[in-house]
Structure formats: C-alpha cells, structure tokens
Amino acid sequence: MGGEISILNVNKFFGDFQVLKNVSLEIRKGEFFSILGPSGCGKTTLLRVIAGFEDVQEGDVLLDGESILHLPANKRPVNIIFQSYALFPHLTVFENIAFPLRLKKFTESEIKERVGNLLNLIRMEEHAFKYPSQLSGGQKQRVAIARALANEPRVLLLDEPLSALDAKLRQELLIELDNLHDKVGITFVYVTHDQTEAISVSDRVALMNDGKIIQIGTPYEIYESPVNVFAATFIGETNLMKVDVLEVEEEYYVVEAPGVGVFRCYKDKEAKAGNRLILTLRPEKIRISKQKPMIFENVFHGIIEEEIYMGYQTKYFVRLDEGYIMKVYKQHVRYLLDEPILHWKDEVYVSWDPNDSFIVEVLTS
Amino acid sequence: MKPGKFVKFLTFVTFLFFYVPLFVVVLFSFNSSRSPVWTGFTLKWYVELFTRSYAIWRAFWNSIMVAVLSSTTATVLGTMTAIGLYWVKNGKKKSTGDTFLWFLTYLPFVVPDVIIGISLLLFFSLLQFRLGFSTIVLAHVTFSIPYTMMVVYSRLHDFDKNIVEAAYDLGATETQVLFKVLIPNLVPSIVAAFLLAFTLSIDDFVITFFVAGPGTTTLPIQIYSMIRFGISPTINAISTFMIAGTVLIGFALRKFVRYIF
Numbered sequence: 001m002g003g004e005i006s007i008l009n010v011n012k013f014f015g016d017f018q019v020l021k022n023v024s025l026e027i028r029k030g031e032f033f034s035i036l037g038p039s040g041c042g043k044t045t046l047l048r049v050i051a052g053f054e055d056v057q058e059g060d061v062l063l064d065g066e067s068i069l070h071l072p073a074n075k076r077p078v079n080i081i082f083q084s085y086a087l088f089p090h091l092t093v094f095e096n097i098a099f100p101l102r103l104k105k106f107t108e109s110e111i112k113e114r115v116g117n118l119l120n121l122i123r124m125e126e127h128a129f130k131y132p133s134q135l136s137g138g139q140k141q142r143v144a145i146a147r148a149l150a151n152e153p154r155v156l157l158l159d160e161p162l163s164a165l166d167a168k169l170r171q172e173l174l175i176e177l178d179n180l181h182d183k184v185g186i187t188f189v190y191v192t193h194d195q196t197e198a199i200s201v202s203d204r205v206a207l208m209n210d211g212k213i214i215q216i217g218t219p220y221e222i223y224e225s226p227v228n229v230f231a232a233t234f235i236g237e238t239n240l241m242k243v244d245v246l247e248v249e250e251e252y253y254v255v256e257a258p259g260v261g262v263f264r265c266y267k268d269k270e271a272k273a274g275n276r277l278i279l280t281l282r283p284e285k286i287r288i289s290k291q292k293p294m295i296f297e298n299v300f301h302g303i304i305e306e307e308i309y310m311g312y313q314t315k316y317f318v319r320l321d322e323g324y325i326m327k328v329y330k331q332h333v334r335y336l337l338d339e340p341i342l343h344w345k346d347e348v349y350v351s352w353d354p355n356d357s358f359i360v361e362v363l364t365s
Numbered sequence: 366m367k368p369g370k371f372v373k374f375l376t377f378v379t380f381l382f383f384y385v386p387l388f389v390v391v392l393f394s395f396n397s398s399r400s401p402v403w404t405g406f407t408l409k410w411y412v413e414l415f416t417r418s419y420a421i422w423r424a425f426w427n428s429i430m431v432a433v434l435s436s437t438t439a440t441v442l443g444t445m446t447a448i449g450l451y452w453v454k455n456g457k458k459k460s461t462g463d464t465f466l467w468f469l470t471y472l473p474f475v476v477p478d479v480i481i482g483i484s485l486l487l488f489f490s491l492l493q494f495r496l497g498f499s500t501i502v503l504a505h506v507t508f509s510i511p512y513t514m515m516v517v518y519s520r521l522h523d524f525d526k527n528i529v530e531a532a533y534d535l536g537a538t539e540t541q542v543l544f545k546v547l548i549p550n551l552v553p554s555i556v557a558a559f560l561l562a563f564t565l566s567i568d569d570f571v572i573t574f575f576v577a578g579p580g581t582t583t584l585p586i587q588i589y590s591m592i593r594f595g596i597s598p599t600i601n602a603i604s605t606f607m608i609a610g611t612v613l614i615g616f617a618l619r620k621f622v623r624y625i626f
Contacts, residue, residue, distance in 0.1 A: 053530060073533045080534050086527035090549045099545075100535040144531075151535060 002030035002187040003063050003077065003154030005050065010059030012045060019045045020056070021211040027155075027189060032181050034190045034198040037208035038234065043191045046208070047157050050189065051080045063154065078155040079148035083163055085140040087132040093143050094119070094128040100151045118146040121183070138169050145180065155187040162197065174201055195235045199223060207231055225268075225358075232280040232360050239281040239326055242363070245273050252354050255279070259324030263298045264354035269362055276363040283327040285356040288316060288342065292349050299351040302326070307344050316342065318350055326350060387608060394601035401596070410598040414606070418599055424587035425603070427498070428567055431583060435505030436513075436562035442506070443513025443562075444555055446470060448547065450514075451521045473511045481508060482575030489576060496578025504576045505566045512565060513558035520554035521547075556621040564611075 005027040012020040019042045027033045035043045048054040050061060052073030060067050068076050087096050097115045106114070119125045122142040132140055141161055148156055161177075162170045178201040181188050192198050198205050199219035207214040207222060207230075215227045226232035229240065243265070247254035252264040253271065257279070265279055293299055305325060306317035316328045328350055330342075342348060368376075394411070398404035414421065450470075453463065473481065485504050486496075494500055524547075532546045548555075570585040577586060584607075588600055 051534060053533075073530070074536050074538060080531070082527040082531060084525055084527050086525060086531035088528060088532070088546060088550075099532070099537075103536045103541060147531075147535065 002185055004029045004065070005155060005187065005189070006060075006062040006065075007046070007050075008060045008062065010046075010049065010056050010061065012042075012049065012054065012056045019211050020049070023059070023208075023211070023213055025206055025213065025216065027187060028203075030185055030187055031203045032178070032188045032190065032201055034192060034202040034205045035208060036192055036195060036198040036205050036235075039193055041208045042211040043193075043208050044159055047080070047159055047189065047191045050155070051078060051157050052076045077151075077153050078157055079151055079153040080157040080159060081141075081144050081148050081161050083160040085132070085137075085144045085164075087140055087143055087147070089132055092129050092131055093124060093135070096132070096143055097147045097150050099147065104151075114150065118150060121149075121180070122146045137165050138173055141165065141173060142176075145177075149184060153186065155189060156184075158188060158190045160192055161190075163192070163194070170197070177201065199235065207234065209234070226280065226360055229278055229360055237283055237327060237329075239283060239286075240360075241279045241281070241324070241357075243277050243279050245271050245275045245277060248273055253277075253359075257324065259322045260320055260326075261300060261322055263300075263357070266355045266358040269359045271359070271362050277359050278361040278363060279357050280360050281326075281352060281357040283315070283329040284313075284331065286326065286328045286350050286352045288318065288328045288330055288348050288350050290342065290346065290348060293351050295351060298354055298357075299349055300326075301347070301349055304342060304344055304346045304348055307342070314342075316348075318348060320350070390601050391605045391608065394598060394605045396598060396601075399595075399598060410602040414599050414602040418603075420582075421584070421587060421591075421599065421603055424582045424584045427501075427581060428584040431498070431501050431505055432563045432566035435502045435509060435566050436559050438502075438506045439509035439513045439562045440555060440559040443510045443515075443558055444517045444551065446510065446514045447517035447521055448543070448551075450518060470514055471511050473508055474515075478508075478569075478571035482572040485572065486575040496576060497581045500576045500578065501573055501581060501583065504572050505562075505569065508569070508572060509562040509565055513562050516558040516561060517551060517554050520551060524550065553621050556618070560614075560618060560621060 005025070007023055007025040007027075010020050010023045011018065021042075023042075023046060035046060037043045045054055049056055052068070052071060052075075056069065061069055063077070068078075088099065091099065094115055097118050098111050101111045101114060115128075116125075119128055122145060124139065124142055124146070127135065127139060132143070135143065144161070145156075158177075162173055165173065174197055177188075177190075181201075190198070190202065199222065202219055204216060204218055205222050206216045209230050215222060215231050217225075222231065223235055226235065232238050232240065241257045241260060243255035243257040245253050245255055246262065248271070249264075249267070251267055253267050254262060255265055255277065256262045265277075269277075271277060287293065292301075300320050300322075302318040302320040304316050305319045306315075308315040311332075313329050313331045316330065318326045318328055320326060392403075393401060395406050395408070396403055397407035397409070450463070450466065482504075485500075485507065489496060489500050489503075528546060528550075529542055532542045537545065568585070569583075570589065573583050574586060574589075577583065582590070584603075588603075591597055591600060
C-alpha cells in the first residue's frame with residue numbers, strides 16, 4: 001500500500017548553484033500530492049532526489065519513517081514516470097511491463113497474470129504485442145504507468161507525465177490518472193508546471209519557486225488564500241493592487257488604491273493605518289453590470305476596454321474612471337437571458353464583496 | 366524550392382565522377398584485348414581468374430580473414446569504449462579529463478595513414494614482432510577502433526538517457542542495464558560499426574603495406590604489385606567480382622548502413 005514521504009531540510013547544490021533551499025515536506029500515505037512551480041524551480045530535482053537519481057548535500061528523505069538516501073534507485077520501493085515515457089524501444093508493450101517482473105524472477109504464469117491485470121487496468125489488452133514506436137503518445141504514457149506499477153511500488157513519482165500531449169488528451173489522461181490513483185491506492189507525487197493540472201486532481205499541492213517551498217495546502221487553500229504575490233499570480237489570474245490603509249475596522253480595512261479609489265478589503269493580516277499593502281482580487285469574483293448595483297460599497301464605474309469571448313465565459317478588461325484596468329471574468333450561465341450583452345466601449349459598473357479582496361503582502365509596517 | 370539547372374548539372378556531374386570509373390572497370394573486364402581499347406566481348410579473364418590466379422585468391426582470402434578478425438575485435442573494443450565514455454559522462458558535466466580522453470580516441474582519425482603505418486612498423490620491430498598476418502590484423506584493429514567507437518557513440522548520444530534511468534528505477538543492476546537495455550538497442554549501430562570496419566580493412570593499402578612483411582599479402586597489395594607489370598584484365602575481373610559483392614552486401618544490410626554517421 002501507499003507510502004509516506006518526509007523530506008527534511010533538504011539542501012542541494014549543482015556546483016555553486018543551490019537548486020533546493022531547505023526544502024521540507026510531508027506527503028501522506030495514499031495521497032495525490034502535486035509539486036507545482038515554474039520551470040527551473042527545482043521541482044524535478046526534488047522528484048529525482050526521491051527516486052534516487054540525485055544525492056543531496058544536507059537533509060534527509062524518509063519513506064515510512066526510514067531514511068532511503070543510502071539506497072540506490074534500483075533498491076527503492078518507488079517508481080518514476082518520465083515526461084519522455086522512456087519505454088524500451090526494443091521490447092513490446094507486454095515485455096515492457098514484464099521487464100521489472102522478469103528482473104525479480106517471477107514465473108512465466110505469474111508474469112502473464114500480472115501483466116494481464118495491468119494491461120486491463122490501462123485498457124491496452126489489444127496492443128500487448130505492439131512496439132512503442134507503433135503507439136500514440138497517450139498510449140505510450142499509459143504503458144509507462146503500467147510498467148511503473150508492475151513492481152507494486154509504495155510511491156509513484158510522475159515527472160510532468162502529460163506535458164508532451166495535446167490539451168484535450170491531457171484532460172482525459174488526467175482524469176484517468178485520478179481514477180487510477182483511487183484504484184491502486186498508493187501515494188502519487190506529481191510534478192507539473194501546469195496549475196490547472198495540479199489543482200484539478202491533487203489532494204494537496206506544494207507550490208515551489210526558486211528552490212523553496214512557497215505554500216503547501218489543498219488546491220482550495222492554494223487558490224483562495226495565496227500566501228504571497230507569487231502564489232497569487234502563479235495560480236489562476238488575479239487583479240493585484242498596491243493600496244494604502246486609511247482606516248482599520250473590526251473585520252475590514254478601508255483602503256485607497258491608486259487608479260481605483262476607496263473601498264473595503266478583508267482584514268486577514270495585521271496592518272495599521274498608513275501601511276502599504278498588496279491586495280489580490282480574483283477576476284471571476286467581480287460582478288459586472290450596466291445598471292448600478294443596489295449596494296453601496298466597492299462599486300466602481302468604468303468602460304470596457306477589451307472583450308475576450310471564450311465560450312463558457314467572457315473576459316472583460318474594464319478601465320475604471322480613475323485609470324486602473326481591472327480584469328473581470330463573467331461566466332455564462334444563461335448568456336442571452338441573464339441581462340443585456342456587454343460589449344466593447346460599454347459603460348459598466350464593477351463591484352465585489354469586501355471578503356473577496358484580501359491582503360497577500362504587507363509592504364511597510 | 367526546386368533545384369535550379371546548375372544544381373542539377375552539378376549533381377549529375379558528381380555522380381558521373383563517382384560511377385564512370387567503376388563502370389569502366391566492369392566494362393574492360395569483358396574486353397577481349399589486353400590494352401584499354403574495346404575490341405570485343407570475352408569471358409576469358411574470368412576463366413583465368415577462377416582457374417589460374419592462385420596468388421590473387423590467396424591474397425583475397427587473406428584480406429577476408431584479416432577483415433573478419435580485425436573488424437570483430439575493433440567492434441567489440443570500440444563498443445566498449447563508447448559505452449565506457451557514455452557511462453562516465455552520463456549526467457555529469459564534461460570535464461577536462463573527458464575532453465582529453467575523447468581527443469585521444471579520435472586522434473587516429475586525423476593522423477595520416479603513412480604516419481600510422483611507419484609508427485606501427487617501428488613499434489612492431491621494437492617489440493621484435495615477426496611481420497605478417499598477425500601484425501596486419503593488429504594494425505587494422507588499431508585504425509578501426511576510432512571509427513567503430515564513433516558509430517556506436519553517436520547512436521548512444523541520441524539515446525534517451527531516461528530509458529537507462531527507467532531501467533535502474535525498475536530494479537535493474539548496472540550489468541542488467543547494459544545487457545538488457547543498452548546493448549539490444551545498440552545492435553543496429555554495432556552492425557554498422559562492424560560493416561564500416563570491415564570495409565576499411567578490406568580497403569586499406571598504406572598501413573598494410575608497412576606492416577605486411579615479405580610473406581603475407583592482402584588483395585590491395587597483390588593488385589598493386591601486379592599493376593607494376595602492366596594492367597592485367599584479371600584485375601578488372603576481380604574488381605568487378607568485388608563490386609558486385611559489395612553492392613549485394615550493402616543492399617542486404619542497407620537497414621544498418623544508415624547508422625554509419
């Protein structure tokens with residue numbers, strides 16, 4: 001069954017360059033855990049440390065409470081799936097999956113049974129005797145998964161496994177991976193730079209940047225309560241505003257943002273009047289309408305500068321009277337029936353609940 | 366873009382240069398006169414070749430034996446060198462040591478054959494080796510290794526490093542990675558390396574000339590010594606025979622030939 005991974009204060013250097021900076025993580029038994037970050041942030045190196053392909057200068061890696069750093073890659077009960085699939089080109093699908101079993105000297109009938117089960121799991125029975133060069137990208141990826149599962153590892157490591165596939169297939173395979181995770185019940189550690197992949201299937205996500213862990217949490221926590229500007233901008237899209245605190249209330253701050261005006265934001269970090277803050281406000285949380293809404297706070301007037309129709313939603317870039325350009329995403333529930341369609345150059349009102357605009361960083365105190 | 370007239374002409378002339386001399390050799394092997402003027406069709410040179418040319422056949426079989434032995438040895442050694450270099454370098458930055466080692470391995474590529482021939486001759490006489498069949502084989506192994514190594518290495522260089530890592534990850538030891546993953550995938554390039562070494566060996570004149578000694582001759586040396594007494598059309602006949610053989614072998618193994626560089 002699934003394994004539990006503890007990464008304790010890991011530091012790693014490539015020459016003078018520090019790739020991992022005091023990284024600590026707890027990955028729970030059976031969890032679908034994602035490591036998310038831009039390219040070059042050290043996420044793949046971290047995965048290769050767990051797999052046993054990279055050593056570390058400081059720190060420890062535990063699997064179910066025992067250090068695995070002294071074990072070479074071929075002795076660790078974890079298996080990795082590479083972005084390039086890394087199937088053996090000279091072996092058939094069947095033999096690729098049987099490879100680890102033959103190394104362990106399983107009998108022919110055991111191999112047949114286990115490979116058969118895995119082929120069934122990835123729905124590739126009819127392709128068992130094809131060579132990797134005869135398979136599509138998605139099929140190759142599924143074979144790589146089956147091969148990695150053949151050893152019954154405690155942890156499955158996935159290094160950007162879907163990034164070589166086209167968008168539609170990526171979505172399908174992502175859901176398949178999620179189902180597979182539910183079926184086999186082992187721990188999945190999934191490395192990706194794609195935030196939608198990470199937040200859509202993971203139990204928890206670790207956000208990395210520049211060799212450091214920025215934030216660990218459920219996808220909901222990561223999206224709704226980013227800890228800093230990087231977290232707020234890397235995941236999803238947002239309106240960032242530098243604001244000055246005018247008044248401190250019990251639950252809110254009254255703030256003034258250049259280009260926007262005076263409004264209320266949620267008081268989730270301590271600040272005093274006169275402090276400068278950075279706020280985040282997600283575009284889909286903003287209401288947009290031609291009529292002035294029947295509320296009295298956080299309402300601003302502006303003109304639609306840009307309109308991007310996406311089918312399921314429209315993205316508006318609204319220039320407020322004071323000059324700030326605010327991103328507003330409107331979901332189309334009943335597109336034609338809801339209200340008059342908004343167009344380029346229309347005069348509109350934007351408004352939001354004070355709870356949806358909150359502080360990500362306090363700049364001066 | 367469509368090639369222009371000049372490019373087409375150049376291509377045509379280039380191929381003419383390649384194949385006209387070969388065609389002339391084939392043509393004159395059927396010429397009834399000894400002089401290079403066409404006088405009529407005959408098969409008598411072939412009859413002479415297959416019935417009376419004992420020296421040519423002895424040299425021919427020497428050449429084949431030398432080629433088989435030397436190219437097999439050179440392929441084994443070259444493959445080992447290539448894998449060794451790949452293994453050492455795998456995943457690591459190139460160090461000065463690697464560059465030096467690399468330079469040492471391909472230096473024989475660029476050293477003129479005459480120099481290699483002379484130095485091997487000096488070397489063998491220093492060790493008081495008796496010149497003959499064994500020194501020819503040794504010399505051929507020496508100059509073939511850089512080529513076989515290059516052919517195998519270039520294939521290894523393109524090989525997805527993750528495949529090796531995947532094999533480790535799935536529980537294979539170093540030896541198992543070598544024999545179950547690397548070598549099976551290198552087979553086409555190993556065959557190609559062998560073919561290249563074989564051709565080089567059959568072909569070599571200069572180096573062989575220095576190390577052959579008085580007793581043993583190979584086909585190129587035999588032909589050279591015959592030419593000194595005037596061109597015999599028997600030489601054209603054996604040449605045609607060899608061209609036909611090469612074309613047949615090349616065609617049969619065309620799948621592997623494309624791995625040579």
